[in-house]
Structures are given as structure tokens and as C-alpha cells.
Amino acid sequence: MNKRWLLRWFGLAALLFTGSRWLPVPEPYVPVYPANFGNRLNIPADNPLTKEGVLLGRMLFYEPLLSANNKVSCGSCHQQQRAFTDGKKFSTGIDSIPTERNSMSLANLLWVRHFFWDGRAESLEQQALTPLTALHEMGQPLDISAAKLRRSQRYAALFNAAFGNSNITGDQIIKALAQFERTLISANAPYDHYLAGKYQLSPAAERGMQLFMNAPDPGKKIRGANCAHCHGSPKLYMELFHNNGLDSLPLDPGREKLTGLAADRGRFRIPTLRNIALTAPYMHDGRFGTLEEVLDHYSEHIIQSPSLSPVLRNTSNDMNGTSLKLSRSEQKDIIAFLHLLTDSTFINNSQFSNPFN
Amino acid sequence: MKYTLLLFLATILLHSRTWAQSATISVTGEVTHPLQLSAADIAAMKKVTVQATDRDGKAHSYTGVPVADILQQAGVTMGAQLRGENMSKYLLVKSGDGYEVLFSLPELDAAFTDRVVILASQVDGQSLPEGKGPFRIVVPGEKKPARWIWEVTAMTVRFAKE
Numbered sequence: 001m002n003k004r005w006l007l008r009w010f011g012l013a014a015l016l017f018t019g020s021r022w023l024p025v026p027e028p029y030v031p032v033y034p035a036n037f038g039n040r041l042n043i044p045a046d047n048p049l050t051k052e053g054v055l056l057g058r059m060l061f062y063e064p065l066l067s068a069n070n071k072v073s074c075g076s077c078h079q080q081q082r083a084f085t086d087g088k089k090f091s092t093g094i095d096s097i098p099t100e101r102n103s104m105s106l107a108n109l110l111w112v113r114h115f116f117w118d119g120r121a122e123s124l125e126q127q128a129l130t131p132l133t134a135l136h137e138m139g140q141p142l143d144i145s146a147a148k149l150r151r152s153q154r155y156a157a158l159f160n161a162a163f164g165n166s167n168i169t170g171d172q173i174i175k176a177l178a179q180f181e182r183t184l185i186s187a188n189a190p191y192d193h194y195l196a197g198k199y200q201l202s203p204a205a206e207r208g209m210q211l212f213m214n215a216p217d218p219g220k221k222i223r224g225a226n227c228a229h230c231h232g233s234p235k236l237y238m239e240l241f242h243n244n245g246l247d248s249l250p251l252d253p254g255r256e257k258l259t260g261l262a263a264d265r266g267r268f269r270i271p272t273l274r275n276i277a278l279t280a281p282y283m284h285d286g287r288f289g290t291l292e293e294v295l296d297h298y299s300e301h302i303i304q305s306p307s308l309s310p311v312l313r314n315t316s317n318d319m320n321g322t323s324l325k326l327s328r329s330e331q332k333d334i335i336a337f338l339h340l341l342t343d344s345t346f347i348n349n350s351q352f353s354n355p356f357n
Numbered sequence: 358m359k360y361t362l363l364l365f366l367a368t369i370l371l372h373s374r375t376w377a378q379s380a381t382i383s384v385t386g387e388v389t390h391p392l393q394l395s396a397a398d399i400a401a402m403k404k405v406t407v408q409a410t411d412r413d414g415k416a417h418s419y420t421g422v423p424v425a426d427i428l429q430q431a432g433v434t435m436g437a438q439l440r441g442e443n444m445s446k447y448l449l450v451k452s453g454d455g456y457e458v459l460f461s462l463p464e465l466d467a468a469f470t471d472r473v474v475i476l477a478s479q480v481d482g483q484s485l486p487e488g489k490g491p492f493r494i495v496v497p498g499e500k501k502p503a504r505w506i507w508e509v510t511a512m513t514v515r516f517a518k519e
Contacts, residue, residue: 114455239455240454241453241455259453261380261453263380263453263508267454306487309454309488310486310507313488
């Protein structure tokens with residue numbers, strides 16, 4: 001009896017304490033990234049990054065209460081050790097029905113302006129709504145998620161600290177998740193060190209990088225793979241939509257589903273190649289199990305179609321070739337370069353890990 | 358059974374509607390007359406032909422509408438109005454694949470330059486090839502065709518923010 005009262009007083013005192021300390025202004029969280037990433041950040045004016053928001057977002061990212069069966073969290077399909085993918089062709093959520101597309105790696109989302117494989121969401125806030133409520137992913141309406149969190153002991157103070165009230169709403173859940181995701185910055189791979197002049201490439205990686213960066217020109221005897229045209233820049237993606245020659249009649253129409261334009265058939269957002277060695281299987285449908293298969297695709301099997309990217313048309317190391325026609329050893333060199341995009345500090349960063357473990 | 362058939366028909370109808378969609382070019386931002394140009398609108402505009410060298414290193418003749426004419430039609434501050442604060446405006450051209458390139462207004466204005474940047478619809482008398490059409494910007498004399506943005510879908514005029 002006495003103990004209960006004591007606890008209540010203690011709780012109230014704690015709330016007042018955190019209230020007076022945190023409530024007026026949560027502390028701004030200043031993201032740290034290299035200057036060569038540029039400053040075109042996608043942060044909505046009504047959801048600035050705060051330390052308290054990011055911390056809450058991290059908890060929510062790993063919180064299975066946000067799913068209908070209390071077993072699935074964002075972290076189920078986005079695992080840190082795999083650069084926030086899940087190693088599956090298609091993912092499964094609260095039931096056995098697989099997702100329609102391959103889980104995407106989550107890194108450097110702070111700069112992304114069109115989310116998902118087809119770019120259909122314009123902000124991380126808008127994006128989060130899908131997995132939270134989709135029938136076969138987490139399958140729970142936002143108000144139920146909010147109510148479940150209200151019943152949990154853990155969250156009142158955390159929401160209070162992040163948003164200045166402990167109402168716990170769906171909107172706050174989404175905002176906190178988005179804040180956490182914006183802090184998932186990967187900028188410490190050997191390639192980043194190389195760009196900073198602090199890393200010596202092996203001869204194979206050096207050859208691979210040259211191929212990656214240059215377009216082939218058989219007339220001038222220049223060998224190349226032209227990957228950088230689409231996957232270039234220090235962030236290793238460009239926010240463009242291309243059909244990279246996987247199919248002539250794609251099962252998944254990609255961006256066409258959104259725009260209704262035939263030019264968009266089989267077009268998907270160019271994904272980042274950061275941590276690519278950790279995120280197999282590859283492509284929107286996880287059709288390739290290894291990087292060797294990916295290189296084989298670009299080298300030998302570009303499928304012609306009306307919406308094939310012009311960048312991949314007539315781009316070959318053979319005169320009149322329709323695929324890149326890279327030699328085995330050139331493919332190996334490119335893969336050696338791709339391994340330098342793995343950022344081991346990112347996948348081991350304790351600020352991104354599951355706080356419940 | 359009946360419903361399935363209805364559903365099936367509805368799906369087909371919906372799809373054929375989607376198929377009917379075709380590319381247009383929007384012209385918006387710091388304009389007095391926002392435009393939504395269809396292929397027919399563009400076909401009706403005055404054309405010029407310019408010589409320019411593409412990535413293949415060969416000279417081609419490109420036919421299309423001067424970008425300046427499109428901006429005039431939208432009421433952008435060109436010609437005599439291109440002075441003072443209007444000198445800090447830019448045109449951003451966007452492609453269906455998400456690519457974007459920028460021009461300052463004087464680069465496009467005949468009062469400043471003899472170079473005519475066009476929205477091309479033809480190369481050497483033919484429609485533009487698959488993937489690069491129906492409309493592509495051509496910038497004669499530019500050494501690297503990176504601003505020859507293809508599949509143009511939008512033109513936006515804005516003030517530079519700083």
C-alpha cells in the first residue's frame with residue numbers, strides 16, 4: 001500500500017522533473033555528414049530533428065507493439081547487420097503473405113525525396129504509414145498503435161520529452177520514426193576514406209572503380225561499365241527512375257503503376273549501392289542472389305524494350321553490342337570495388353541498434 | 358460470376374483510361390500564364406532548326422520550338438523585362454526520369470545571346486528516338502550534352518533563394 005503511493009509520487013516527481021527540464025525545448029539533433037553529400041536535405045518544416053525525437057523513433061523502430069500480432073517491428077524487415085534489409089527475396093510481416101517487393105536498405109534517407117522502389121512517397125512520414133498499416137506488413141491502424149503505447153509504461157515520458165505532451169498520437173509515432181531514420185547516415189566506408197584521400201585502393205579495386213566510373217567507347221578502345229551514370233556521386237545513388245533492362249514485359253510495372261505512362265514501364269528508383277555487399281538478394285524483386293549475377297545481367301542480358309533506359313542502349317564494350325560485354329576479370333574487379341562501399345561502423349553503430357536487446 | 362465479369366470489364370476500362378494518358382509539359386512558377394502544353398500545342402508553335410553535336414560526336418540538325426518562345430507565352434520576364442531582380446531567376450527543366458537541369462534566363466534570351474536553345478521534337482527530320490522523346494532540350498555549342506535533358510515533362514521558373 002505505502003509502496004504504491006511512494007511509486008506514484010516518484011512517478012509524478014519524475015514527470016515534473018523531465019517536464020521542467022525537457023518540455024520547453026527538445027534539444028536539436030544536428031546530423032553529421034561529409035560536405036560532399038551536399039545539403040539538399042528532405043526534412044519537413046513541422047518535424048525538425050531533436051535528440052528526444054530520434055531516441056523515441058529508435059525505440060518505435062524496434063517496437064513490436066506497433067504490429068497487429070505484437071511480433072513484427074520495422075526492424076524485422078530492416079535489420080542493421082544487413083544494412084537494414086532482411087536477406088529475403090520478399091519479406092513477411094504478420095502473416096505468411098509476402099510483400100510485393102524486396103525490402104530496401106535504409107541509409108542516407110535524409111537526402112531522398114521519393115521513397116519506395118517506385119518513388120511513390122514524398123517523405124519518410126508519408127512512407128511510414130504504409131508498413132505500419134499494410135494488411136500483410138504490420139497490419140494495425142495508427143490509433144490502435146497509439147492506444148497500445150499509451151497502455152505501456154515506457155512511453156509517456158519519452159513522447160513528452162520529444163513532443164512536449166504525452167498524448168501519444170499516430171502522427172507523433174510517424175514523426176519520431178522519420179526522425180530516427182534521418183539519422184541513419186552511412187559515410188564511413190573505405191570508399192569514403194578513399195575520397196577523403198586516406199585510403200589506398202588495391203589494384204583490382206582501382207581497375208573496378210575506373211570501369212564503374214567510365215562509359216565504354218569501343219571506337220576509342222575505352223573500356224567501361226558506366227555504373228556511375230546512375231549509381232554515381234559520393235552517396236552512390238542518383239534520384240532517378242530507370243528501366244535497367246530486366247524484362248521486356250515486367251510483371252511489376254514499377255513507376256508506370258503510378259503515372260500511367262508507357263515510358264515508365266519497368267522503371268524503378270535507382271537504389272544506393274552503399275553496403276551493397278550486405279543487402280542480397282538484389283533488384284526490386286530480389287531476383288539475383290549474388291553480385292556476380294548482377295554483373296552478369298549488365299554484362300550479357302540487358303533486355304531491349306521501348307522503356308529501356310537510353311543510358312543502357314547501345315552501351316557496350318563490343319561494337320554494336322547490346323549489353324556491356326565485360327570480361328570475367330573485369331566483372332570481378334567491379335565487385336572488388338563494390339565491396340569497398342561496405343560501411344562496417346554503420347552496421348555496428350550502437351545508436352542504430354535494437355534498444356530492447 | 359456476374360460480378361467477376363463486371364469487375365473484369367471495369368478493370369479493362371480503367372486500364373484503357375490509363376493507356377490514353379500521354380506526356381504533356383507543364384510551365385509553372387514565376388509565370389503570368391501557367392501552361393500545360395500537349396503535343397498538339399507544341400506542334401502548332403513556330404519551329405526552328407539548329408545544328409548541334411550530340412554525345413556520338415556527330416553533328417545533327419534538330420528541329421523544335423525556341424525555349425524563349427515558350428517562356429514568352431507563359432509570361433516569363435524575358436526581353437526588355439529581363440533586368441533588375443529578374444536577373445536572379447532561373448528555369449529548371451525536369452525529365453520523366455527525375456533528372457533536372459538549370460538555365461539562367463539570360464542564357465535563353467535573344468537579347469543576350471545568339472544561341473537558340475530549343476525544345477526539340479525532331480532530329481535529322483525524324484521523331485526523336487525511343488526513350489529520348491517526345492521532347493528534348495538541345496543546347497547548340499555546348500561541349501557536353503548533359504543539359505540536353507530528354508523526356509521533358511516540366512519547366513519551372515523561380516527566383517534563386519539567396
